[in-house]
Amino acid sequence: MKILDWYILKRYLFTFFVMLLLFIPIGITVHLAEKIGKILENEVPFGEVMLYFYDFTIYFAHLLFPLFLFLSVIWFTSKLANNTEVIAFLSSGVSFSRFLRPYMIGAAIVAALAIALGLYLAPMASKGFNDFNYKYLKSHKSAVDNVNVYRQINDNDYIYVSSFDAAQSLGQNFSLEHFENDKLIYKISATSIRYREQDSSYRLINYVKRTITENKDIIENARRKDTLFSFDLEDLTPVEYIAETLPYGELNRFIKKEEKRGSSYISRYKLVQYRKWSLPVSVFILTIIAVAVSSIKRRGGMGVNLAFGICIAMVFVFFDKIFGVLASQSDFPPLVAVWFPNVLFGILAFYLLYNAKR
Incomplete structure (x- = not known):
């Protein structure tokens, strides 16, 4: 030079x-x-x-x-x-x-x-x-969109909560719909859902599961039910600035996941x-x-x-x-x-x- x-x-x-x-x-x-x-x-x-x-x-x-x-x-x-x-x-x-x-x-x-x-x-x-x-x-402001959250969590399942409290990992008016070949197979609903960190389970209050069959619908009820899901409640409502905080490789994977969920x-x-x-x-x-x-x-x-x-x-x-x-x-x-x-x-x-x- x-x-x-x-x-x-x-x-x-x-x-x-x-x-x-x-x-x-x-x-x-x-x-x-x-x-x-x-x-x-x-x-x-x-x-x-x-x-x-x-x-x-x-x-x-x-x-x-x-x-x-x-x-x-x-x-x-x-x-x-x-x-x-x-x-x-x-x-x-x-x-x-x-x-x-x-x-x-x-x-x-x-x-x-x-x-x-x-x-x-x-x-x-x-x-x-x-x-x-x-x-x-x-x-006084929330960094998450925590009202009327409706997300696709995988190829077959859709989840909805009317409101979400990130501090308590608590969602209100929860529902999960499972589809196969564009046909509704079952729907789970509850008045609230809370993530329990100690055993990675979810506690549903006023649990109702409705399974749709050709002849009749099968309904399962419970006052309280602890169960497992393949999603994390906190992932369903990521903070607005989450993309800015992720390294490039993680950002690409996160965007692909969010596209499937309809973010x-x-x-x-x-x-x-x-x-x-x-x-x-x-x-x-x-x-x-x-x-x-x-x-x-x-x-x-x-x-x-x-x-x-x-x-x-x-x-x-x-x-x-x-x-x-x-x-x-x-x-x-x-x-x-x-x-x-x-x-x-x-x-x-x-x-x-x-x-x-x-």
Whole structure:
């Protein structure tokens, strides 16, 4: 690797990590100022608070990874342009594509970090961050959809509870329907169902089992019945942020299981799955846009490039968020929602790059 490559690559990575170190403490300070009242009100142990802000640091960095990268590339490339270093590079016979090469190497390194962060560190941090939020900061809210839960638990069985209390593993107005070849074979109902952790069984109150035969229906009753099922009540109502907390392999298996169960959160889960790979791609796209925008020396100096870059970054974040909400709240395809901003800004990146070469 030549001197030019090392010079740009070192500044690329150095500026990016400095940007992270500058903005993360600001994010922690703002977040702490907003939440300090509830933390003190709930008398949260100091150790849990410190662990929470460790998780918040990783969660915050992963969330705004592309934005930090984009601003850092614009910053140091604008500085190169203002010092006429870009003109010196290009006038020495270096093509713009060759000038872009160390940026792409830096983007590959950052993309690899983004993959490692998204697949391993971010899920663990997200679990701690969200668990703390719902335990201390959102104690009046539930992280589960616990009203009128209707799920398919395997190829033949469907379960329903009118309400579910995760803390007590208790469901009200329970029913289980078993089908074979699209025909109802039997139905179990009870006024309540409780999971008993000591022997992994379920206790049904006012148990009724109705078995349908060709000649007559067979009805079995019991005031109380302890039995075994092939499902876990807690799995039937997973918390809203469960997908964010799972490593990639577990996430794929979880999504397949939830698709069979007819989960109402499946679009939200797939958004998390697809974003693990769209984020590294956005690193390359935003790097190209940043270089194309900031490699030209402008009359207004670095401020013009930064202002233009911040506008582009905000539009990118806007599209990413608006399509994410659209997919999670409607039938809009999650794959399109995740990749549309990358496709749109990829086209913009090639257009700006073409003009910058000229």
